[in-house]
Amino acid sequence: MADETPAGVQLRLLQAALDHINQGFTVFDGDLRLVASNRWLFELLELPERLSRPGTPFAEFMRFNAERGEYGDGDIETMVAERVRRAGAFRPHYLERRRPSGEVVAIKGEPLPGGGFVTTYTDITDQRQREEALERAVSDRTAKLRESEQRLRLITDAIPALIARFDAEPCYTFANRRYAAWFGLTAESIIGRAVPEVIGDRLYGELEPHLRRALAGHEVTYEYRRTGPDGRLAEMRSTLLPDMDEHGEVHGCFVLSLDITEQKLREAELQQAQKMEAVGQLTGGVAHDFNNLLTIVLGNLNALRRLAADRPELAEFVDPAIDAANRGSSLVNRLLAFARGSTGEPRPVDVAATVVDLSRLLRRSMPSSVEVVTQLTDVPRPARADRSQLENALLNLALNARDAMGGRGRILFTIAETPVDSVRATVLGVAPGDYVRIDVKDTGPGMTEEVRRRAFEPFFTTKEFGAGNGLGLSTVYGFARRSAGTVTIASPPGEGACVTLYLPCTEPQAEPAGDEDDSGERNQVTGTGELVLLVEDDTGVRAVVRRQLNDLGYLVLEAEDAGEALDMIRSIGEIRYLISDIVMPGQMNGIALAREAKTLTPAIRVGLISGYAEGRETQELASCPFPVLAKPFATEALAGLMGRSV
Template identity: 45%
Template sequence: MPLESPLTSRAPRSGDDDARLRTITDALPVGIAYVDQDKYYRFANQRFAAAYGLSVEAIVGKHADEFIWRDAMELGDPFFTAAHSGEAVDFTHPARHADGRLLTVRTFLRPDIGADGTVHGFYVWSINITKQKSAEAALLQAQKMDAVGQLASGIAHDFNNLLAIILGNLLPLRDGDLDAALLEDYIEPAIRASEQGAKLTAQLLAIARRQPLRPERVDVEECVDNLLKLMRRTLPPSIGLSLDRRGSPAPLHIDRAQFETVLMNLCLNARDAMPEGGDIRVEIDYPSAPEEADEGRQVRIVVADTGSGMDPATAAQIFEPFFTTKGTGKGTGLGLSMVWGFVRQSRGTIDVESAPGAGTRFTIRLPAAPEVPADTRPAGTPAAGRGLVLVVDDNHDLRQTLCRQLTRLGYSVLDAENGEEALELVEGVTELRALISDVVMPGMSGFMLARTAQRLRPDLRIVLMTGYDGAAQADREGLALPVLAKPFDPRALVRAIEAGGEDNGPA
């Protein structure tokens, strides 16, 4: 059979026509080919041939078995058979490019049917939809996280209020003169359980990117160095741990504690993937040009291991809440979801590369911190436990618990159940020294209350409390106030009051 293109063989054409058709098909962003009834390729454009690392001339005249990978042939055979029988077929399938990349491809097969109904072969159009599929997967992941966020936000405020009441009443008992057995058997376990409940809620909010963060200027190298020193004590001798740094150091503006938790999670997962030993490598790549504008500069942190690795199906699910490859009782499935949530909330990205037997590589990219002037905050901290404090919370039990705590710590206390009532006291009670308010309340939010109170009383010390970061961005804009995440230790509340309103992180 002659090897002329079936795209040009139905009617007489000149050489110029053939050349023009070749130019057109080579310019299209799709792989185009023609296969006859015997599976010989009679036409291929450059994109189709390049996918197999061949020239057009090397493909035309070849049988499919001669250059298509066996696994691809096994996958495509049923569709080829259907096309040969005269059926139009569309299907999506994985494909490995000649350069080794794993692609997702959408292929259309259209039969070439003559006037007498004879099927002479079929046309092939193949489109690389890898980026589209990745975007769809990212969108699906974001939608899942938003659903978790709505669920977590719905319960976090009320749940953390309950935990704050429980801890607020248990801690004074622990600090009181109690029988040692009563303390050990009843009080301490209840406190630990309450604290664990608070951590679980924080994890859910981290997954949903709705946790209150406390960003600060962080020296990445120092932070990673300190964490790796701690990790070395927990790793068996069979696992090596190394750090590689590249570029000019640049700090991050992130929540240091959460960042350390992220790195620890990744290192512990790497350890668990290497029960027989191996290596964990942490890499820090700073922006290559420190003189560039702050916007767009990123610090890249990599945690890579030489462990068992993951297949594509597992790797696609690892950031999903409650998904775990560990056995029952060995993991909650929230660790990597929390990592994902923190990175996204910190305006960064995280990617994973893995293959069975080839280890796993997590790559985090976070924006470098902009340059800031030297710290000019006032030094010194006044003595605790003096002055009149106003507590504002719509939850009666929690409000009374906080009032009792502050009274025991030496403060005089007033309370209000909403923002409107609180503002009347802010205006009318000149002796008021500090205002402590919940963020999420019916009517006036804590941020709105704080803004108005600052305008009325610039000298007033204001501390906010929150069960979750649920207020609108417009509410908090321009406010630099300490925000305590419920439940909290009473000592943290005293430190926030006596810090004189210094910024403990953006509200």
């Protein structure tokens, strides 16, 4: 029968309240007997109702759990005794236990004053499942993030650029493999290191203003030079991009650096080519008129020398003037060879034999204080080039080396055959293939970088005024390029200069029998009153050439242009020779005039003279069937032209 006393009513109300709590609840006294519990405990732990009676020993609860396997395998009484012993210590405790059915129960015990303890049992299965799900999600997210980072690392490492990030300190927080290797580090070891520590105080001092500006929120692009771990001096272009949040606060900078060494080389080569082209055009523009002037000067001086043959006292005035005019003619011809891009007569040349012969000549002509050495690492195949132009190029290099050494030191010629692959060919600006390489090295003081860059420019010289005209190396450059090769200079200051010629290899072939005499002087012809039509638009030149032809025994008719000349050919049948300038005013040049003249009068013999041909005339000269004599020329050379006329 229910206790209706106030105390009984209060106990029922308290029990009802405890039964509504969603936690299990037990109270044991100092003798480890049950004082109170609630319904939720028995539902949570699936305990029998009989254990809920007050006074039930704590050991009965433990025995029931042990018998149904809550504590795993083992002797039941031993497991019960151990748990009773721990409970009797009345110490605060907390543990979580996963029941065989899968629920996770959190058990928290607290001792009571005077003995005994109160224990709460909480079902935390859902909480643990959520936590485990969260842990799995975090683990999956971490794995995906790590995979993404690895993929990003692979991408940035594969990009042919230097990529990094540094914070506001500035210290590195990221660097791809190329960036780290550029400073001799690994991508892992660079992280966390200060920028000055990595790039060095000198470079940091140079770049610090750019870093400060970038950390102030500005995108910055700059260029710098640095010697890399491989010892190569590289040109670099870097862009700094500020890393800003949505509020505009800068937290660091991203770095993108590109090696632009090859680009700079290409730009320099393009500028060099443009300079060469400009000089060639300038030279071609003045050469025709200048050669006409020299023709007049030399023609009159030679005439004066013949007229004054019985007055030797005049020779000391005339001969130096003729010598100076001839030197001027030689200078113009060298310029014209550069401007025209004339290849001469390229044929297979035994480079090794040519260098050996030249070295022998140089040893006899150089001062005894200059040692000339030839070194053959192998016997290369012939190179396709004009032998005389090759000899002239090597002679120029030897003389430059002598002057650079101050007349004391060693000039070393090294000859070898070397393959040039596509990468190296791109750098050199030639076609891939096999080349004969000729190194001309001296023991002089070397060149500064500025001098090395400008060395091939026409008229550029470091010699004192009057000691050189600055055409030596430009002539070598022109010869190499016209021969489908190239020339380079390596010259560390204080270590001398090494000029390297690359000429394409070719297969040997039999030389034509007999010596060829391009000057035509072996075929000189003098006239016996034959009629010559001289076509020249410059009055002074026409007067000189007319006198030379008269001296050779010819009668001369004159015309200023092609139209006038054709009229004469049609009306005067006695004309036996046509001597015409190539470049003339009007629509018809000398080559076209010669062809028309041969059509009108097939028996007429034709010879051409030229101060300089450009544009259309240059192309026509390549297939011109008529002999050409370059201005200025002596009477003997003109006689040779008459003998070669066709």
